[in-house]
Structures are given as structure tokens and as C-alpha cells.
Amino acid sequence: MNTTKAWVASAAKQPMKLEVLDLGPFDSEEVEIAVEHCGLCHSDLSVLNNEWGLSQYPAILGHEVVGRITALGPNAKGLQIGQRVGVGWHSGSCMHCRQCMSGSHHLCSKAQFTIVGHRGGFASHMRTHWAWAIPLPEKLNFAEAGPLLCGGVTVFAPLAMHAKPTSRVGIIGIGGLGHMALKFAAAYGCDVTAFTSSESKFDEAKGFGANHVVSSRDSAAIKKLAGNFDLLISTVNVPLDWDIMIGTLAPNGRLHVVGAVLEPIPVSAISLILAQRNISGSPAGSPVAIETMLDFASRHHITPQTEHFPMSRINEAFARLESGKARYRIVLDADF
Ligand SMILES: [Zn+2]
Numbered sequence: 593m594n595t596t597k598a599w600v601a602s603a604a605k606q607p608m609k610l611e612v613l614d615l616g617p618f619d620s621e622e623v624e625i626a627v628e629h630c631g632l633c634h635s636d637l638s639v640l641n642n643e644w645g646l647s648q649y650p651a652i653l654g655h656e657v658v659g660r661i662t663a664l665g666p667n668a669k670g671l672q673i674g675q676r677v678g679v680g681w682h683s684g685s686c687m688h689c690r691q692c693m694s695g696s697h698h699l700c701s702k703a704q705f706t707i708v709g710h711r712g713g714f715a716s717h718m719r720t721h722w723a724w725a726i727p728l729p730e731k732l733n734f735a736e737a738g739p740l741l742c743g744g745v746t747v748f749a750p751l752a753m754h755a756k757p758t759s760r761v762g763i764i765g766i767g768g769l770g771h772m773a774l775k776f777a778a779a780y781g782c783d784v785t786a787f788t789s790s791e792s793k794f795d796e797a798k799g800f801g802a803n804h805v806v807s808s809r810d811s812a813a814i815k816k817l818a819g820n821f822d823l824l825i826s827t828v829n830v831p832l833d834w835d836i837m838i839g840t841l842a843p844n845g846r847l848h849v850v851g852a853v854l855e856p857i858p859v860s861a862i863s864l865i866l867a868q869r870n871i872s873g874s875p876a877g878s879p880v881a882i883e884t885m886l887d888f889a890s891r892h893h894i895t896p897q898t899e900h901f902p903m904s905r906i907n908e909a910f911a912r913l914e915s916g917k918a919r920y921r922i923v924l925d926a927d928f
């Protein structure tokens with residue numbers, strides 16, 4: 593397949609239009625995938641609107657890709673034609689730097705973002721480096737698996753790195769990322785608290801596995817949790833009362849940021865020093881982290897709660913995401 597039908601954004605904040613494109617030369621380490629489903633992540637919207645100043649146009653967005661392999665370069669390893677795979681935020685890395693050689697390909701300084709200077713999954717076909725085409729477990733619900741590939745691993749990785757089943761974990765922001773974080777943390781055995789500004793989400797948060805739900809606008813209720821959490825994962829992209837939030841961390845506790853809030857987070861050194869607290873962040877996850885997350889999700893029957901749109905209604909789906917009304921993650925089904 594040398595051509596693809598793709599939904600193309602020609603400039604920032606413009607509606608996407610269907611185009612037929614030449615995919616160009618097929619690299620020997622590349623894999624070509626016929627897209628079946630692709631999740632819509634908030635980062636797609638941020639790149640469409642050039643919020644981070646790194647977008648490249650024309651852009652083909654979509655980085656929660658589920659599809660079948662239709663072609664393999666001669667040097668693509670460990671995959672087969674027809675195999676169902678997923679592709680997330682990254683679709684390439686140098687494969688020889690210290691980070692790649694130690695398994696942290698997502699920290700490679702040359703890591704290729706799937707939707708920046710590379711064609712993403714809102715298309716009939718897309719290509720990726722073989723290391724980033726992750727085989728999907730047979731028992732996984734493929735139609736719902738897309739959001740696991742970016743949003744899922746983004747919240748799973750900090751749990752795998754920093755939580756134990758005995759941990760008290762707080763998830764800040766119950767949206768696309770946060771609702772998956774609740775499911776993962778609950779399945780892992782943690783005592784899970786959901787923080788949300790929307791009272792309409794209280795019951796659903798409990799349904800996703802939260803043991804406790806707290807309004808993120810209720811400073812008095814949050815203050816009562818002082819010294820409580822071993823791990824807080826923040827998925828929001830708006831500033832919070834960080835002082836009070838950090839105050840809810842137990843000694844050795846950690847605030848882990850995966851929501852791309854643009855405003856700086858002010859931190860009191862004393863609060864970190866005296867309770868030996870940590871603040872950290874992480875981008876998506878390595879190929880092995882994605883594979884581990886998919887295995888865990890399959891074993892515990894974890895899927896995101898989704899709304900489906902045919903890909904031909906992509907602009908409507910983006911508007912729905914932008915409105916903040918999506919519950920909780922949108923998946924576009926290929927209909928070329
Ligand atoms: Zn994403």
C-alpha cells in the first residue's frame with residue numbers, strides 16, 4: 593500500500609479534511625498497519641491547536657492506534673503480517689542510545705512522536721518503527737483498547753514505578769486519563785481516592801474503583817487528608833491549590849504529574865524536605881511498559897469507558913472532546 597486516506601489538518605485550529613496521500617518509501621524497519629480504531633486523546637487537540645508550539649502541518653493526528661499489520665520491512669523484528677497491534681504516543685526511537693539500550697525508549701532524545709512530523713492514526717493506514725508496534729493480547733477488547741495505548745500507559749507507568757498494593761493513591765482529575773488510573777489502581781489493590789471538580793462524576797468514580805471521592809474544589813476536605821497519600825497522580829491541565837495537595841502526601845509520598853499543566857507548580861522546599869516528599873513526571877511509557885500494561889488490563893478486564901464515532905465524523909468528535917463532555921474517552925472507528 594503506497595497510499596493512505598487520511599484526515600489532514602492543514603494548519604492550526606482548522607477542521608480536518610479527507611485526503612489521499614502517498615506514504616513514500618517504506619523503511620526497512622517499518623511496519624505498516626491498516627487502522628481499525630484510533631482513540632482521541634487530549635494531546636491530539638493540543639497538537640491540532642498548536643498549544644505546545646511544536647506542531648508541524650500538514651498534520652495527521654491520532655496516536656492510540658489499533659489495527660492489523662499489512663506490511664513488514666525486511667528488518668522489522670518479532671511481528672507478523674495480519675497481527676493485531678497497537679501504537680501510542682511514540683512511533684520510533686534511535687534504538688542505540690543509553691536510554692533505548694536500557695529499555696527506556698520513551699526517554700530517547702530522538703524519540704519520534706506519532707503525531708508531530710509523523711503521520712498518525714486518523715487514516716486508513718499508518719507506519720511505525722517495529723519496536724513501537726505492540727502486539728495486543730488476544731483477550732483484549734480491540735474496539736476499546738485504543739485509549740490504553742497512550743492514556744492507559746501514561747497512568748499505569750507511575751503506578752508500576754511508584755505504588756504498591758498497600759499504597760494510598762489519589763487520582764486528581766477524573767477524565768480520560770483519570771478514570772483509567774482509578775481502574776488500574778483499584779485492580780492493583782490500592783486504597784484509591786478520586787479528586788474531581790465535577791460532582792456529577794462522584795458515583796461514576798466509585799464505579800471505576802475509587803474507595804473515596806473528594807471534590808477538588810473543597811479545600812477544607814482536602815486539608816483533612818494531610819499526610820495521607822503515598823502517591824498522587826495529577827492528570828489535570830489546570831492549576832490547583834498545589835500547596836494543599838502536596839500537604840496531603842505522607843512522608844516519602846510523591847506527587848506525579850502526567851497532565852500537561854502549562855503554569856509552573858510552586859513548591860515549598862520545607863514541605864519537601866521535612867517529609868522527604870517527591871515531585872515527578874513521566875511521558876507515556878516504554879514498549880515494555882505498554883506491553884505490561886496491556887497484559888495487566890487484559891487479565892483484569894480493564895477497558896476505558898468510551899464513546900464511539902465513525903472516523904468520518906472526526907471534526908465533530910474533536911468538538912465533543914473540546915467541550916469537556918466526553919465520557920470518558922472517544923474512539924474513532926475507521927470507515928474509509
Ligand atoms: Zn495521548
Ligand SMILES: [Zn+2]
Pocket residue numbers: 685686687688689690691692693697700701702703
Ligand atoms: Zn535512543
